[in-house]
Amino acid sequence: MKPRQRRERWWLCVAPLYLFTLLFVLGPVLYMIAVSFAQNTAGTGFRWAFTLENFAKMRDGVYLNCFRESLRLALSTTLLNVLIGYPFGYFMGRLGARGKRLMLFLVMVPFWTSSLIRLYGWLIILQAKGLLNNVLLALGLIREPLKILYTYPAVLTGMVYGLLPFMILAVYTSVEKMDWTLVEAARDLGATPARAFLTITLRLTLPGLMSGVILTFVPSMGLFFIADLLGGNKIVLVGSLIQDQMTRGGNQPFAAALALVLAVMTTLLLALYRRATHMSELEGML
Amino acid sequence: MENGQANIILELRDVTKRYDGAEVLAGISLRVGEGEFVTLLGSSGCGKTTMLRIIAGLTEPDGGSVLLEGRDVVGDPPEKRGVNTVFQSYALFPHMTVFQNVAYALCIRGVGRREIEQRVGEALSLVQMGESGRKTPDQLSGGQRQRVAIARALINRPKVLLLDEPLGALDLQLRRQMQYELKKLQKQLGTTFIYVTHDQEEAINMSDRIVLLHRGRIEQQGTPNDIYDHPRTSYAAQFVGSANILRGTAERVEGDTVILRTGGGTMRCRTDGLPLAPGDALALAVRGENIAISREPDGDAGVRGVVEGNTFAGGMLRIPVRLDDGTEAVITRQGIHFDFAAGETVYLSWQPDAAVLVDRREAEP
Numbered sequence: 196m197k198p199r200q201r202r203e204r205w206w207l208c209v210a211p212l213y214l215f216t217l218l219f220v221l222g223p224v225l226y227m228i229a230v231s232f233a234q235n236t237a238g239t240g241f242r243w244a245f246t247l248e249n250f251a252k253m254r255d256g257v258y259l260n261c262f263r264e265s266l267r268l269a270l271s272t273t274l275l276n277v278l279i280g281y282p283f284g285y286f287m288g289r290l291g292a293r294g295k296r297l298m299l300f301l302v303m304v305p306f307w308t309s310s311l312i313r314l315y316g317w318l319i320i321l322q323a324k325g326l327l328n329n330v331l332l333a334l335g336l337i338r339e340p341l342k343i344l345y346t347y348p349a350v351l352t353g354m355v356y357g358l359l360p361f362m363i364l365a366v367y368t369s370v371e372k373m374d375w376t377l378v379e380a381a382r383d384l385g386a387t388p389a390r391a392f393l394t395i396t397l398r399l400t401l402p403g404l405m406s407g408v409i410l411t412f413v414p415s416m417g418l419f420f421i422a423d424l425l426g427g428n429k430i431v432l433v434g435s436l437i438q439d440q441m442t443r444g445g446n447q448p449f450a451a452a453l454a455l456v457l458a459v460m461t462t463l464l465l466a467l468y469r470r471a472t473h474m475s476e477l478e479g480m481l
Numbered sequence: 482m483e484n485g486q487a488n489i490i491l492e493l494r495d496v497t498k499r500y501d502g503a504e505v506l507a508g509i510s511l512r513v514g515e516g517e518f519v520t521l522l523g524s525s526g527c528g529k530t531t532m533l534r535i536i537a538g539l540t541e542p543d544g545g546s547v548l549l550e551g552r553d554v555v556g557d558p559p560e561k562r563g564v565n566t567v568f569q570s571y572a573l574f575p576h577m578t579v580f581q582n583v584a585y586a587l588c589i590r591g592v593g594r595r596e597i598e599q600r601v602g603e604a605l606s607l608v609q610m611g612e613s614g615r616k617t618p619d620q621l622s623g624g625q626r627q628r629v630a631i632a633r634a635l636i637n638r639p640k641v642l643l644l645d646e647p648l649g650a651l652d653l654q655l656r657r658q659m660q661y662e663l664k665k666l667q668k669q670l671g672t673t674f675i676y677v678t679h680d681q682e683e684a685i686n687m688s689d690r691i692v693l694l695h696r697g698r699i700e701q702q703g704t705p706n707d708i709y710d711h712p713r714t715s716y717a718a719q720f721v722g723s724a725n726i727l728r729g730t731a732e733r734v735e736g737d738t739v740i741l742r743t744g745g746g747t748m749r750c751r752t753d754g755l756p757l758a759p760g761d762a763l764a765l766a767v768r769g770e771n772i773a774i775s776r777e778p779d780g781d782a783g784v785r786g787v788v789e790g791n792t793f794a795g796g797m798l799r800i801p802v803r804l805d806d807g808t809e810a811v812i813t814r815q816g817i818h819f820d821f822a823a824g825e826t827v828y829l830s831w832q833p834d835a836a837v838l839v840d841r842r843e844a845e846p
Contacts, residue, residue, distance in 0.1 A: 379539050380572035382559040384586035385637065394585075398576050 231451035239445040249452035258436070258453075262460070265433040268422070269415040272354040276362040276411045279355070281404060284366025285396075288373070299367075302360050310357060314424050317356065321349050321425070345427035353421040358414060362407040369403025370396075405472055409465060416461050433457050489551075490515040490673050491536065491641055496545035498531055498697075505531050507697040508545070513641070513675065518667050520676045520684040523694035524720070529677045530569075532694070533643050536675065537566045549640065560589075564641040565634040569649055571626045573618040573633070579605070580614035583633045590637075604632040607666070624655045631666070641673045648683065660686050681721050685709065693717055711753075715839045718766030725769060725810045726839065727784070731761040738833040741765065744806030745785035746778065746828070750836035764840050769799070769813035771835035774827050783828035786810065790823045802829060 234244040253259065287298045305313060320326045321344040328340040343349050373396065381391035419434030433453060440450035491513040498506040506528045513519050521529040534540035536547060538559035546553045554562050565586075573582050583601045592600075605611045608628035618626055627647060634642055647663075648656045664687045667674045678684055684691045685705040692702040693716075701708055701717045712718035715726040729741030729748055739757055741748045750765040757763070773779070786802040789809075793799075798819055800812040810829060821827055 374570075374572070376568055376570055376572040377574060379559070380566070380568055380574070381585070383537055383539070383566045384633070385560045385589045386585075387558075387560060390589060395574060 227451045227454060230448055231455045233448040233451075235446050235448045239447070241448050249449045250456070252449060253453065253456065261431050261433050261436050262456075264430060265416055265457075266460075268350065268354060268430070268432065269412055271351060272358060272415040273408055273412045275351070275355045276359055277404065277408065280359055280362030280407060280411075281366050283359075284363045284403070284407075285370050285400070287363065287367050288370025295371075302363055305360060311420065314353060314357075314421060317349075317353055317425060318344065321352075344425065345429060347426070347430060350422045350426040350430055353425045354415055354418065357418070357421060358411040361410040361414075365407030365410055366400065366403045369400040373399060401472070405469075408468070412468075413461055413465070416457060488515045489513070490517075490549070491675070492548040492551075493532075493536075494546045494548070496532070496535060496542045496547065498528070498535065498540070498542050504697050506535075506542070509697070509699060510545075511692060511699065511702075513673060516671045516673055518664070518674045518676065518687060518689045520678060520688040520691050521694055522678060522681065522684040522691050522720070523700075524679055527694040528697040529679075529694050530645055533566070533645050533675065533677050536641070537564055537643055538562050539566075563637075563639060564643055565637055565639040566643040566645065567627075567630050567634045567647045569645045569647065571618075571630040573626055573629060575618055577617070578614065579610065579616050579618070579621070579629050582618070582629060583614075583636055585633065586637045600636060601632075604636045605629075607635070608632045623651050624659065627651065627659065631663075635670070635672070639672065641675060644674060644676045646678055647676075648678075648680075656683070663687065685721070691721070693720060695720075711837060712766055712839055713841075715764055715766060718837070718839050722768055723811075724766040725772070725808075726764055726766055727804070727808055727810065728762070728764050728806075731757050731759050731763055733759060739763070739838070740782075743784055743804075745804045746783050747781055748784055748836070749782050749831070749833040750838055751833050753838065755838060755841055763838055765836045766839045767831050767836040769811045771831050772810065772812045772829050773831060774800075774802075774812060774821065774829055776821075776825075776827060778828045779830045783830040784810075785826060785828055788821045788823055788825045788827055791819055793817050802827060804829075 229243075230241065231249055232245050232247070233249075234242045234246055235249075236242050253262075287295065287302075290298060318325075322328075323340045323342065323344065325344070327343065328337070331337045332340065377395050377399070378391050381395045382388070386394065417434045419432050419438055422430045422432050423435055434457075437450045437453045437457070440446045440453065444450070489512050491511075493509050493511040496506055496509045497504075509528075509532060511519075521532055523529045531540060535542045538554065538557060538561075542555060545555075547555050549562060549564065574585065577585070580601055583604055584597050587597045587600060601614070602611065605614060608631050610625060610628045610632060613621065613625065613629075618629070621629065627650075630647070644663075648659050651659060660683055663674075676684075676687065688705055690702060691705055691708050693700040693708065695716050700720075701713050703711075705721075708717060708721050712721060712724065718724035719726060727743065727748060729743035732740045732742045732747070734740075734752060734757055737752050737754070739750050739752050741750060741763055748765065750763075750767075775783075778785075784804055786804040789801045789803055791798055791800045796815070798814045798817055800814065800819060800821070802810050802812060804810055812829070
């Protein structure tokens with residue numbers, strides 16, 4: 196058989212995958228883009244057209260505020276995840292084989308149940324007569340139950356809780372791959388433990404941290420049910436807004452436009468982030 | 482330990498180390514003179530790498546002291562010791578260029594940019610890597626990485642340079658060339674080298690002194706010639722130069738030669754002035770190249786055995802002969818010609834001078 200023929204047949208094998216991707220990933224996205232320029236009609240329907248009114252509508256302060264809130268929440272969620280997840284993943288990666296297995300198991304356990312159910316758990320813990328308040332009261336740390344549920348901290352807690360495993364696993368994977376002889380070499384060449392960490396360990400585990408940031412930032416821009424459940428209806432995120440417009444609001448073109456703007460915004464932020472981290476890498480240590 | 486008048490730059494006093502209850506170093510004492518090339522030789526698990534790591538400060542000993550220029554450095558972190566290490570895996574920083582790797586130690590110390598450029602340039606040309614400063618480690622061959630690792634370890638002008646099997650990952654030809662270059666570099670700089678290897682050839686080619694380690698103890702130390710010609714123990718004789726160890730009972734002493742009786746005949750061996758009595762159980766070491774082989778016994782000297790075959794390896798013919806007492810002796814010959822067939826009965830003999838008694842004295846303290 197000629198090599199050329201072989202290559203053609205190889206293409207046939209993977210063609211279904213590409214077809215599937217085109218049909219079920221690219222297709223809906225193109226459809227969403229098209230709908231975002233369509234004209235809303237009364238009821239749930241819309242009329243094909245080319246109008247920018249769906250986008251113009253977003254200049255309203257209410258909607259701008261949704262974007263601002265989403266961005267603020269996503270950024271603080273990601274930041275907290277970095278601060279908690281990096282040390283967690285780092286020390287996990289330095290454990291012995293048995294310790295690693297145990298920790299990995301514990302980090303994975305939450306994935307066995309629906310995230311919605313786990314959120315109800317938080318609801319029970321955080322509510323006025325919930326576990327947290329009872330413990331604090333019993334310890335005499337507070338006199339009256341704290342109002343935690345349906346506040347911003349409650350939402351942030353839920354977000355960080357939900358996305359932390361992704362950050363931990365991303366960091367852990369890169370720490371696990373670390374060649375610790377490099378740190379010994381740095382020490383041997385005169386670096387203090389802190390200096391060796393900054394110039395060697397942090398640098399080499401940066402890819403893990405970067406993917407952890409992406410893995411937590413991207414979903415946190417769109418997650419809405421955590422804010423809905425733990426924040427009541429006080430904190431309205433873009434995600435909730437899209438869902439609302441799709442269902443109760445009955446304005447599919449506006450929902451599509453919101454989704455498109457959210458996606459573009461997230462992509463731009465990621466590109467910016469990639470660029471910034473890449474730049475600092477190029478600078479090197481000198 | 483014939484260090485002569487040289488200043489002692491490094492001294493280990495009764496250093497011990499256990500891992501999970503297993504004794505890795507069982508009281509090592511060693512003195513190294515300034516500018517000396519000392520090789521720690523031994524098979525894997527003999528404790529040689531642990532010893533190196535203890536000197537570097539990467540591992541703490543359980544007991545004993547490590548003196549650098551007379552000062553006990555046990556407990557000092559590696560960055561405060563003034564010794565540097567060439568790691569077995571080179572441990573070059575993958576995210577830095579060759580230049581940055583070599584400059585690392587200077588950057589840490591806050592040396593000015595111009596001095597850094599000058600000194601890194603010097604160090605790189607010292608190892609013939611002057612043109613490769615901008616490359617990253619993954620663009621280099623094994624031998625080039627080795628050179629960069631050496632330049633990086635030398636940039637701080639360490640008092641003692643520790644090398645942990647640095648040539649282990651290179652092919653034979655490159656290894657031989659690097660042996661020569663390393664030795665030359667050491668002479669040129671006058672830096673004290675402590676070199677860890679399991680390769681007797683490397684140890685013999687490069688060292689001023691070989692320290693043979695076995696099960697966490699110093700089996701024997703001395704110049705390569707000394708250990709090769711006067712192994713004190715059967716282990717030393719086998720490890721350095723792969724000698725045959727043959728056992729027998731002393732029959733009589735004639736001048737400085739002892740006649741031993743064994744299952745298949747008699748053997749002769751020099752006594753080196755050791756006090757011996759008839760009936761002593763003795764072990765002697767004799768190298769394969771010094772053993773003569775014949776179809777008839779040579780007078781009363783000669784041990785009988787059966788040729789088991791022969792194999793050709795490394796330019797040498799190896800002929801195993803099973804002796805009457807069950808011991809296997811390996812005779813070596815240059816070239817590939819051998820007149821005896823497998824299964825043939827032969828007699829082995831050697832000049833008394835070619836054999837040395839082993840395991841008769843305690844290892845040197």
